[in-house]
Amino acid sequence: MTKILVTSFALAFFLFQPLSAIAQKVQPTESAMSRFLRYIKIDTQSAEEAGKWPSTEKQLVLAKLLEGELKALGVQKVRISKEGIVYGMVAGNLADNNAVPTIGFIAHMDTSPAVSGTNVNAIIHKNYQGGDIVLPNDKTQVITVAQNPALKELIGDDIITADGTTLLGSDDKSGIAEIMTMIEILKLNPSIKHGNIAIAFTPDEEVGGPMEVFDIEGWGAKYAYTIDGGELGEISDETWTAKTATITFRGKSTHPGYAKDILVNSSFAAADFLSRFNDSKVPRPETTEKRVGFVHPYNSSLDIETSVVRVLLRNFDMSGVDEQEKMIRAMLDETKKKFPHVGAEMEVKLGYLNMKEELKNHPQLVEYAKQATELAGVTPKMKPIRGGTDGSRLTARGLPTPNLFTGGHNFHGKLEWNSRKGLEKSTEMLVNLVQIWAERK
Ligand SMILES: [Zn+2]
Known part of the structure; x- marks a missing residue:
């Protein structure tokens, strides 16, 4: 009895430890924000009805860059498929990596065909002090607080927008930057324990990309997450x-x-x-x-x-x-x-199919994501997606894949924005999530 009490007390104590706070010691050499600002300079707009994958060759410029960066970070089995999907595997650092499920993270490289992604000129509104944000190169483009109440929570933060003539590309280069930064944090901090992590960067998500040929088996994840959601805390396990x-x-x-x-x-x-x-x-x-x-x-x-x-x-x-x-x-x-x-x-x-039909059989995916979010000091918000995701198609193929936030707002338009906090907290959530999976299984 005493022993059980002590054990559960120790467990409770352990569960309430802020995992990332105790484990993350060495900062990444490049921040999520810096990576993000590099990736959005590469035009990766996809095209409808191209009749081939990738729908545009220019997406491969980013694919090849990411291939090189993944290899430099020590990621294994890095390859680009003929459809332009970048695959890789971050080896776990547990005594037995097979004892925990391999978790996959997916972000998409393309930007929406709806608005130009050529010559994205990021504007960093440093130390934001509230109020509407007028985009400098087209003053009719205004990010209003009324339509973006999340701005009220970001006083003092750095807000990132485009200049009013293009989209920003936060959807989904935020997801890519956050995953890449997580990989570097894990590499620099072996004290953060995690199992094998499968990584994929996909082309053509915005035009119903090549998910039917996504190599689920070769990739190796048992469960996955798309990192392609919106504001901080947003978690989605439902689609149309x-x-x-x-x-x-x-x-x-x-x-x-x-x-x-x-x-x-x-x-x-x-x-x-x-x-x-x-x-x-x-x-x-x-x-x-x-x-x-x-x-x-x-x-x-x-x-x-x-x-x-x-x-x-x-x-x-x-x-x-x-x-x-x-x-x-x-x-x-x-x-x-x-x-x-x-x-x-x-x-x-x-x-x-609505991915909830399958995800309700695997409640731990969302449960762990909520815990990882709370540990990052962010309140989780469940939000059904009035659309489909790469994850809904993978879930239908047997790989349960809910969607997690990136911190971004106003996708597919010139008013798209993210913030330093959005990028950093999303990254922190990912670092927390891999640890939770390693501990709770
Ligand atoms: Zn997206």
Whole structure:
């Protein structure tokens, strides 16, 4: 009894030790901020519909740089796949590295095709004293405190923005800089105990990149995290369940001069169907937020013989997506009644599943991430992602992969920003996380 008491007391004492604070002694030779400022200078914008991976050759410039830096840090098994994925393995420093699971960290190298990432000119707003931030090279671009309440917590910090003409590239070069800095901290501080850590930097995340050929087995992680989230503390284990519906309308074309009672114009049926979405009862991206899903007719082509409408179906629950599918079919039935001479068929494909379906079987992933966050002095916030991630696709393939914060804000736009604290606290969280995995298994 006494022995058990002593043991649990010792354990409790041990659990409440700030791990990184006691273990991290030697500072990295290059800070997360300095690495970040180097990586964002490299233009890695990806492209839609390129028909190849990587979608743009310029992403390989960063891939090769990271390959060299990983090798210099002593990372093993470093290689770049033909799709441009950088893989590596940080060897554990435990007596038996096989006794703990290999944890993977993933960040993506590309930036969004939506906004230019050429000649990113980072502006460091040193010792931020509050107030809106006007970007110097386009004064209409203003980061307001009203829309960025997180700024209020960063008085005295250094805020990093672009100059108003490009995005910053915090999404996701923050993730890369934080992972690289973590690797260096681990290398310089062998007293920080950790198991094997698999590292991957991926191209083309923003354009639905090559996750179906991601070498899960060769990489070696049992569980993984994407480091691709937003503000400090944000942890996501939920993404959309996603389907895409393609509705094809078929008419009959003929010479318009002799078309009486022959021509059937499929455009009118497609337009009628489309207009049914413009109804307050139909949830759309522009009318929904938080946990409410939507249907989104995002692309259409109209022609006499063949018109096509493509619709995204998004919900956090499969049952919700099924309901949306029923709703669209009912709308299509109405259109068919109105246009009996137009043929119409609907095809629905599953894109990806809400990763929660799988992650709920592995609660320790999020639990340890929350502990690592708290140890860094940051309050964890669970936030469902109204989208998909590389992690949702890996989770669907059997590698459980939630998403963790990078400190970044306003992704995919000219108002993107991060801060020194954002980069440093995220790095600290990663260092804590590998130790927790080594101790709790
Ligand atoms: Zn991202």
